[in-house]
Amino acid sequence: xxxxxxxxxxxEIRDLKIDGYADETWVPIIKGVDxxxxxxxxxxxxxxxxxxxxxxxxxxxGYARDGTRISEGSIEFxxxxxxxxxxxxxxxxxxxxxxxxxxxAAASFNPAHKLIDQHTEAPLHYRIKKRMEAxxxxxxxxxxxxxxxxxxxxxxxxxxxxxxxxxxxxTAMAMSCRPDLIIFDEPTTAxxxxxxxxxxxxxxxxxxxxxxxxxxxxxxxxxxxQMTDTIKVLLKGEEVQHASTEKxxxxxxxxxxxxxxxxxxxxxxxxxRPEDDSKPVISVQGIDAAYTGGAKVLDDVSFDIYPxxxxxxxxxxxxxxxxxxxxxxxxxxxxxxxxxCRGEALPPRYQDRTRDQLRQAQMIxxxxxxxxxxxxxxxxxxxxxxxxxSGLKGQGLKQRVDELLDLIELDPAKFYNRFxxxxxxxxxxxxxxxxxxxxxxxxxxxxxxxxxLDQLVAEGILKLLDRLQQELGLAYMFxxxxxxTVRxxxxxxxxxxxGKVVEQGxxxxxxxxxxxxxxxxxxxxxxEMDPNWLTTLLEERGVDNxxxxxSV
Amino acid sequence: xxxxxIGYYAALITASCIAAYFQNRKAFMxxxxxxxxxxVLGIVGGVPALRGVTVFxxxxxxxxxxxxxxxxxxxxxxxPAIAKELRTAPLTAAFGMFVIxxxxxxxxxxxxxxxxxxxxxxxxxxxxxxxDMLLGADQLGRDMFSRIVYGARNxxxxxxxxxxxxxxxGALAGLYSAVKGGWMDQLSGRVADVIMSVPSLIFALLILxxxxxxxxxxxxxxxxxxxxxVFRLTRAVAGNVVxxxxxxxxxxxxxxxxxxxxxxxxxxSTAPLIAEFGLEFCFVFLLIAGLSFLGxxxxxxxxxxxxxxxxxxxxxxxxxxxxLIPAAAIALLTVAVNFVVDWMLFxxxxxxxx
Numbered sequence: 042x043x044x045x046x047x048x049x050x051x052x053e054i055r056d057l058k059i060d061g062y063a064d065e066t067w068v069p070i071i072k073g074v075d076x077x078x079x080x081x082x083x084x085x086x087x088x089x090x091x092x093x094x095x096x097x098x099x100x101x102x103g104y105a106r107d108g109t110r111i112s113e114g115s116i117e118f119x120x121x122x123x124x125x126x127x128x129x130x131x132x133x134x135x136x137x138x139x140x141x142x143x144x145x146a147a148a149s150f151n152p153a154h155k156l157i158d159q160h161t162e163a164p165l166h167y168r169i170k171k172r173m174e175a176x177x178x179x180x181x182x183x184x185x186x187x188x189x190x191x192x193x194x195x196x197x198x199x200x201x202x203x204x205x206x207x208x209x210x211x212t213a214m215a216m217s218c219r220p221d222l223i224i225f226d227e228p229t230t231a232x233x234x235x236x237x238x239x240x241x242x243x244x245x246x247x248x249x250x251x252x253x254x255x256x257x258x259x260x261x262x263x264x265x266x267q268m269t270d271t272i273k274v275l276l277k278g279e280e281v282q283h284a285s286t287e288k289x290x291x292x293x294x295x296x297x298x299x300x301x302x303x304x305x306x307x308x309x310x311x312x313x314r315p316e317d318d319s320k321p322v323i324s325v326q327g328i329d330a331a332y333t334g335g336a337k338v339l340d341d342v343s344f345d346i347y348p349x350x351x352x353x354x355x356x357x358x359x360x361x362x363x364x365x366x367x368x369x370x371x372x373x374x375x376x377x378x379x380x381x382c383r384g385e386a387l388p389p390r391y392q393d394r395t396r397d398q399l400r401q402a403q404m405i406x407x408x409x410x411x412x413x414x415x416x417x418x419x420x421x422x423x424x425x426x427x428x429x430x431s432g433l434k435g436q437g438l439k440q441r442v443d444e445l446l447d448l449i450e451l452d453p454a455k456f457y458n459r460f461x462x463x464x465x466x467x468x469x470x471x472x473x474x475x476x477x478x479x480x481x482x483x484x485x486x487x488x489x490x491x492x493x494l495d496q497l498v499a500e501g502i503l504k505l506l507d508r509l510q511q512e513l514g515l516a517y518m519f520x521x522x523x524x525x526t527v528r529x530x531x532x533x534x535x536x537x538x539x540g541k542v543v544e545q546g547x548x549x550x551x552x553x554x555x556x557x558x559x560x561x562x563x564x565x566x567x568x569e570m571d572p573n574w575l576t577t578l579l580e581e582r583g584v585d586n587x588x589x590x591x592s593v
Numbered sequence: 594x595x596x597x598x599i600g601y602y603a604a605l606i607t608a609s610c611i612a613a614y615f616q617n618r619k620a621f622m623x624x625x626x627x628x629x630x631x632x633v634l635g636i637v638g639g640v641p642a643l644r645g646v647t648v649f650x651x652x653x654x655x656x657x658x659x660x661x662x663x664x665x666x667x668x669x670x671x672x673p674a675i676a677k678e679l680r681t682a683p684l685t686a687a688f689g690m691f692v693i694x695x696x697x698x699x700x701x702x703x704x705x706x707x708x709x710x711x712x713x714x715x716x717x718x719x720x721x722x723x724x725d726m727l728l729g730a731d732q733l734g735r736d737m738f739s740r741i742v743y744g745a746r747n748x749x750x751x752x753x754x755x756x757x758x759x760x761x762x763g764a765l766a767g768l769y770s771a772v773k774g775g776w777m778d779q780l781s782g783r784v785a786d787v788i789m790s791v792p793s794l795i796f797a798l799l800i801l802x803x804x805x806x807x808x809x810x811x812x813x814x815x816x817x818x819x820x821x822x823v824f825r826l827t828r829a830v831a832g833n834v835v836x837x838x839x840x841x842x843x844x845x846x847x848x849x850x851x852x853x854x855x856x857x858x859x860x861x862s863t864a865p866l867i868a869e870f871g872l873e874f875c876f877v878f879l880l881i882a883g884l885s886f887l888g889x890x891x892x893x894x895x896x897x898x899x900x901x902x903x904x905x906x907x908x909x910x911x912x913x914x915x916x917l918i919p920a921a922a923i924a925l926l927t928v929a930v931n932f933v934v935d936w937m938l939f940x941x942x943x944x945x946x947x
Contacts, residue, residue, distance in 0.1 A: 065680075370845050391845055399847045412838040416860035425856075426846055476842070 051221055051254050052078040052101060057114035059096055059105065059278075070109065071096055071278045080221065081252040085269035085286070087259060087301070089495040090466065092275040094258045098224045101256060102139050103131045119221065136163040140215035144227040146207040150199035157195030160214045169218055182213040185250065186243040204358075205236030209243050216247060223248070223255045229264060233357040233522055234566040241267055241568075242579055260495050262301060263568030266290055267575040274298050286572055300497065309507050311548050312532045314347045320384040321345035322484045322516045323369060323402065327378035330368050338364045339375070340540045348483065349510065351517040353531035353548075355524065355563065361540040362520045366486045369518070370402055382484075400430050403477035407489035409469035413461040419446075419472055420457045426479040445475045449505060467498035474505065484516045491526055503530050524567045528552065536560050598635065601643055605631065660687035663694070682936055689932030696926055700746040707739035712894035719908065719915075729915055732904050737915060740896035741922060747891055748898045749926070751812065752878040758816035759877065760870060763823025768854045770824075771831035782828070785821035793818045794883065801889045811890060815877055826869050830862040837861075864940065871934030875927045882923055898923050 059071035071093045078084055086094045096109060103123030105111050116123040118139065123131060135141075143149040151159060161175035170178060176195070183191035186209045199207060208228055215223050225244065229237040245268055248255050257268050265272055265286075272289045274281040274297065282295045293299045323346045330339040339361045346352045354362045367373040369380055371391030380387045382401055388394050406412035413422055420442050427433050427441045443453040449471040461469055470490060477485050487506070491499035507530060509515060519531060527534060527548070535545040536559065544557040556564065565578060605628040612621035627646075634642045664687035668676045682690075699706060708725070709715055713735060720730040728737035766785075770778040788796075800814045834840065840857050848857075884890035885899030893900065898919035905916035 372841070372845070391847075394847075396847050399845060402845075404842065404845060406838040406842070408838065412842065414837075414839040414857055414861065417856070421856075425843075429846055429848070480846070 048079040053117045062108045083255045083269045085265035085272040088275035093278040137167045137218040140220040146211040324381040328375045329377035330375045350532045352533045353519040353527040354535045356537035360537040403482040404486045486518045660684045663691040685932040686936035689929040692929035703746045707742040709736040709739040711743035711896040743896040744898045755815040756874045759819040763820035764827045767824045767827025789821045868937040
């Protein structure tokens with residue numbers, strides 16, 4: 042708050058209330074939030090999903106999304122009241138004085154136009170610059186954002202550019218009219234840790250250079266600590282705490298804030314492989330795999346998973362983690378190598394496996410929304426595997442479903458007859474776990490199970506998985522790109538890059554140097570709570586090779 | 594000026610004033626522009642034109658009233674879950690449902706409703722309406738009203754059976770193609786292409802003239818003609834569902850194709866299919882009516898709306914509206930079904946009113 046204290050107020054939101062339309066009535070989603078933003082100040086909005094972060098972000102542009110309405114309060118942007126402004130007045134602000142950077146750049150760019158044409162659209166529309174001038178300015182911004190080939194990259198189409206580069210191009214686009222305020226709505230959530238750093242550094246530099254005010258919306262505390270001057274914590278549409286970043290990190294006052302900070306503390310003791318010569322539950326041996334007609338996605342991948350152990354498979358997107366899971370389940374028959382289950386070779390195609398072999402390996406998916414049939418009752422979703430594998434019927438089946446619901450800490454009486462769309466993200470993920478457990482497997486593949494969830498909810502899921510492992514002796518293959526998760530739950534780690542296993546071993550070993558350079562890169566890219574982490578890291582790595590470091 | 598004209602304008606202007614007073618802008622604009630239009634209409638067309646407008650407005654109001662009451666009735670009768678959906682139905686959809694309901698009653702209870710049998714000759718040819726015959730007699734002296742009522746049973750019933758059959762064939766093939774993929778998908782896709790490449794009416798005429806105009810042949814031919822459309826829609830909708838993780842989970846569990854189709858895919862693709870069903874029903878109905886008109890559909894003396902139009906077509910040249918009555922019956926049903934389908938499409942498209 043200090044360094045911008047004497048600057049003019051740019052955005053002032055007073056007692057903002059926003060309603061959302063649900064079940065034919067208006068329910069409040071934002072219940073009176075105040076916000077003051079000075080020129081050049083960066084404010085972080087954090088909270089769980091459904092806390093109303095994005096809604097406030099949109100409201101700062103005077104925009105109420107479909108199905109919502111601003112019911113009360115005032116939004117004053119540079120002396121102009123946005124709640125009463127006509128849509129023409131607000132339209133004149135957007136793009137030129139207030140810009141927005143969305144979470145998924147890939148979904149926000151129009152795939153049919155070149156980047157630079159989309160970039161110059163706003164300056165041309167507002168007649169701020171001539172086309173050639175705007176293009177030159179775009180190239181300059183690309184250079185400042187450290188995009189490779191700044192003079193050429195703008196003439197590509199969005200699909201010809203990587204995700205991190207696209208996100209930076211979008212930030213450049215938001216800058217095209219030199220706005221006073223930029224709203225960043227989870228700009229790095231969909232990116233890998235290594236890519237995230239490039240984008241974070243770029244955003245921070247450009248906001249600094251042009252003295253732009255920004256609202257940074259995210260659920261990742263470590264990220265927000267790097268980027269912002271002040272932090273506002275939201276819970277269910279209400280403000281919990283507002284303080285400067287240092288104060289917030291060092292001495293959080295409210296109970297809820299403390300709980301957010303404590304999330305990453307969950308850790309459980311590491312287990313080691315069983316001493317006797319028991320066979321691994323799943324043993325992947327020299328697998329090569331490719332999708333039809335494509336290049337090799339997996340190249341000589343081997344690892345073992347012993348009973349009761351958690352093996353984390355980490356790597357960036359495109360490194361072949363999920364493909365390895367598809368090979369194990371039999372969805373993608375390998376070109377070479379085999380999968381052993383307790384020493385016996387499994388047929389490569391799932392169609393050829395026996396019911397018992399299928400039962401052994403269950404899967405929990407990343408997106409609980411698409412992993413549960415929205416038109417089936419919870420009792421059917423969980424009951425079906427139990428009925429299918431164990432032949433339970435009637436009362437016995439009902440009892441088993443109740444038992445499973447108890448196991449995942451959901452009240453059977455309340456959830457038995459409900460449908461998935463009625464549940465929250467965390468509850469859905471628990472149902473996904475129960476469905477896997479219903480088959481009574483020995484081995485479960487967890488594919489990014491926590492990455493779509495908020496930190497508090499994610500921690501609940503991790504604790505649940507850990508408890509189930511202890512009670513039922515399950516083995517997990519834990520696919521993730523989040524090393525914090527690995528640190529808390531894994532026993533062994535397999536690091537993958539470009540379809541190859543670059544390093545594997547027990548967790549303690551993996552987290553202590555010396556590392557393989559790629560492991561090192563992954564590890565050092567995980568944001569830490571320290572507000573100076575990014576600065577220090579960039580100094581260590583040198584400004585120029587943050588992006589290229591990923592392709593060692 | 595007659596009392597009617599004075600009353601007409603007085604009523605319109607009073608209504609406009611009331612609307613203006615209560616600040617109901619839309620109603621005011623509607624009423625007052627109607628008043629202005631009526632001035633012109635009254636000068637050009639005289640009293641009959643104004644009477645026409647009054648009757649039309651009266652019919653519209655009656656239809657709206659009926660639809661409103663019918664929707665309330667349905668909300669009361671149905672289970673809470675359905676009632677909640679029905680509340681969102683616009684009046685047009687309620688009107689459509691009312692018409693469909695009426696046709697269904699007429700079709701099911703035809704023998705009790707119709708005063709005469711469908712092939713019973715009771716008067717001389719083309720006799721005008723009288724106390725016995727509500728709508729007069731047709732070219733052989735049969736009661737027009739009774740034949741319309743029986744026609745509801747024959748034409749609508751036949752179209753319904755044919756549409757259901759088309760859906761069973763098309764949807765099953767579409768779902769299996771989506772689940773199986775590969776050569777099965779290719780094969781059914783190409784078969785559908787071949788059927789669709791032949792103009793439907795020509796194809797129907799050809800087959801019917803080869804195999805004769807038996808009822809089951811008509812049903813089968815019409816079903817085959819329309820099944821590729823259903824197939825393509827189902828294939829597309831199911832294609833989006835098949836890639837979901839829950840289908841993959843069911844596959845990895847070792848479930849058979851039939852379980853996948855029945856439990857995982859079908860429940861998630863019903864909405865567009867139901868909407869398509871209404872649309873296809875209209876097309877099938879019109880095709881059968883068209884075939885009957887051409888003499889290759891339902892054979893006399895069975896009452897059928899399409900052939901009734903043809904049989905009485907000569908009356909048109911004498912300025913009589915009798916042949917238009919079965920045509921109007923077809924039109925009304927088509928419009929009604931489309932009203933309901935529009936509402937369902939709106940719901941399944943996921944658009945919600947702001």
